[in-house]
Amino acid sequence: MLTEYQRDHIEVVLVSPRNPLNIGAAARAMANFGFGRLAVVAPYAPNWREARSAVGAPELLKDATEFTTLAEAVADCTLVAGTGTLAHRKPEQPVVPLPEFSPRVERELARGGRVALVFGPEKHGLTRQDLSYCHVLVEVPTDVRQPSMNLGQAVAVCLYELASRASFPNANKQDESRVIPSAVSGSLDRLAEVIEETMLTVDYSPVSIREAYRHDLRLLLRKMALAEPDTRRLMGLFRRILWRLQHANNNSGTSGKPK
Amino acid sequence: MLTEYQRDHIEVVLVSPRNPLNIGAAARAMANFGFGRLAVVAPYAPNWREARSAVGAPELLKDATEFTTLAEAVADCTLVAGTGTLAHRKPEQPVVPLPEFSPRVERELARGGRVALVFGPEKHGLTRQDLSYCHVLVEVPTDVRQPSMNLGQAVAVCLYELASRASFPNANKQDESRVIPSAVSGSLDRLAEVIEETMLTVDYSPVSIREAYRHDLRLLLRKMALAEPDTRRLMGLFRRILWRLQHANNNSGTSGKPK
Numbered sequence: 001m002l003t004e005y006q007r008d009h010i011e012v013v014l015v016s017p018r019n020p021l022n023i024g025a026a027a028r029a030m031a032n033f034g035f036g037r038l039a040v041v042a043p044y045a046p047n048w049r050e051a052r053s054a055v056g057a058p059e060l061l062k063d064a065t066e067f068t069t070l071a072e073a074v075a076d077c078t079l080v081a082g083t084g085t086l087a088h089r090k091p092e093q094p095v096v097p098l099p100e101f102s103p104r105v106e107r108e109l110a111r112g113g114r115v116a117l118v119f120g121p122e123k124h125g126l127t128r129q130d131l132s133y134c135h136v137l138v139e140v141p142t143d144v145r146q147p148s149m150n151l152g153q154a155v156a157v158c159l160y161e162l163a164s165r166a167s168f169p170n171a172n173k174q175d176e177s178r179v180i181p182s183a184v185s186g187s188l189d190r191l192a193e194v195i196e197e198t199m200l201t202v203d204y205s206p207v208s209i210r211e212a213y214r215h216d217l218r219l220l221l222r223k224m225a226l227a228e229p230d231t232r233r234l235m236g237l238f239r240r241i242l243w244r245l246q247h248a249n250n251n252s253g254t255s256g257k258p259k
Numbered sequence: 260m261l262t263e264y265q266r267d268h269i270e271v272v273l274v275s276p277r278n279p280l281n282i283g284a285a286a287r288a289m290a291n292f293g294f295g296r297l298a299v300v301a302p303y304a305p306n307w308r309e310a311r312s313a314v315g316a317p318e319l320l321k322d323a324t325e326f327t328t329l330a331e332a333v334a335d336c337t338l339v340a341g342t343g344t345l346a347h348r349k350p351e352q353p354v355v356p357l358p359e360f361s362p363r364v365e366r367e368l369a370r371g372g373r374v375a376l377v378f379g380p381e382k383h384g385l386t387r388q389d390l391s392y393c394h395v396l397v398e399v400p401t402d403v404r405q406p407s408m409n410l411g412q413a414v415a416v417c418l419y420e421l422a423s424r425a426s427f428p429n430a431n432k433q434d435e436s437r438v439i440p441s442a443v444s445g446s447l448d449r450l451a452e453v454i455e456e457t458m459l460t461v462d463y464s465p466v467s468i469r470e471a472y473r474h475d476l477r478l479l480l481r482k483m484a485l486a487e488p489d490t491r492r493l494m495g496l497f498r499r500i501l502w503r504l505q506h507a508n509n510n511s512g513t514s515g516k517p518k
Contacts, residue, residue: 021280025409025411025412028405028408028409028412029408029409029412031402031404031405032399032401032402032405032406032407032408032412033401033402034401034402034404034405058405097423098419098423099423099424140419141422141423142291142292142293143290143291143292143293145290145293146287146290146291146293146317147291148291149287149288149291149415150284150287150288150411150415152284152409152411152412153284153287153288153291153411153412153415156408156409156412156415156416157415157416157419160357160399160416160419160420161419163400164356164357164358164400165358
């Protein structure tokens with residue numbers, strides 16, 4: 001079973017949920033399995049208000065945090081797991097079947113990380129862009145003839161899996177000073193910005209396909225399994241490169257070197 | 260993963276469901292995890308009609324069978340599993356935590372049995388009498404502070420567990436002639452009737468506590484793990500006893516023995 005500590009380090013993130021009943025059901029499943037941290041991204045305001053003010057809504061729904069973007073909602077997380085089925089898409093990141101997901105979460109929490117479990121809107125699930133913020137795609141093993149799950153039920157199944165399968169012997173007691181923490185999602189986003197600026201500065205790729213390489217870069221950085229100090233080193237390197245590029249441009253006429 | 264054969268031998272039974280949305284959600288979870296056999300006991304008629312005629316209702320909901328009593332709904336089943344949490348009751352039968360339930364189901368199906376997974380009404384769950392028809396109580400491991408699950412979510416979690424954990428290597432291929440099948444629930448009910456008649460005939464227990472010993476007898480017979488031939492033998496024995504008792508009474512005046 002999960003301990004209070006581990007449950008505090010797992011976030012449930014609902015992206016643009018529409019139906020107040022589904023929001024309530026998701027929150028109830030969290031309460032059933034002892035999870036307390038809910039974040040909601042860009043909800044439809046009237047329905048979100050309705051869900052929060054419903055009679056009998058769990059406390060955690062009232063305490064939920066609201067974000068404008070998924071990037072902000074998962075900025076503190078070191079493992080971001082999108083959920084869904086693979087029926088209609090070709091995944092761009094590693095796919096983990098839900099029954100094999102708990103060990104991955106355990107390892108991440110044992111390293112002092114923070115995990116986000118991200119659920120998409122009812123109709124279409126997570127978009128390709130949402131998924132580019134995810135390290136892995138957790139697949140619920142549903143029947144090919146009826147792959148798409150109701151939101152509240154998908155949350156219940158995923159949290160049941162974590163609550164009943166994961167075990168964390170001594171995870172609280174381990175010597176944290178010896179563990180190198182994984183990079184949080186926000187650090188990867190900042191690193192991506194500096195790399196992107198560098199790519200633009202050196203005319204590496206045309207502005208017209210900016211969105212496309214930004215997408216690929218997000219996925220690449222999440223595939224690399226960087227530790228937090230790695231991102232700081234890479235950030236330092238690219239900032240230095242940028243500085244030099246700008247410096248070189250400014251001084252290009254006075255360097256004394258032949259053109 | 261479960262095969263088509265095994266899914267055909269697992270029934271989902273909803274006892275007196277009230278909310279059409281919950282009935283729909285339960286049916287949808289069944290379709291998601293590839294289960295097809297739904298039985299409903301004494302549903303509230305207007306809501307049951309509404310659930311079945313809902314737009315997008317899965318085929319299996321339209322094919323569902325309706326019963327008046329739980330005893331009839333599970334009469335063909337050899338393992339009847341009630342679901343719930345233990346928050347407010349002292350269980351009278353073995354409790355199996357849901358994460359440990361799949362092996363039990365596998366064994367039962369490998370013997371050629373049929374399994375029923377029984378869910379109670381939304382508000383109160385299964386009654387003590389409902390549970391007396393159950394061989395085991397499957398407990399969903401929920402948080403003590405919020406133990407009670409939404410019906411649709413409870414069905415989803417239980418079926419996810421079965422669909423993703425159970426595996427049945429060669430279960431279809433085994434030599435069925437060598438396997439002694441477990442007693443179906445209906446045989447146990449018929450055996451209970453004969454035993455009860457015997458108990459009444461010999462004035463074993465007063466009629467006033469008839470309901471109480473009927474209850475205990477149901478539980479006892481389910482605890483005994485009888486095979487189908489065992490029930491036939493026991494039935495034969497009690498019928499013989501009954502016949503003799505009646506014969507003895509009829510002939511008591513003519514036996515020639517001194518009073």
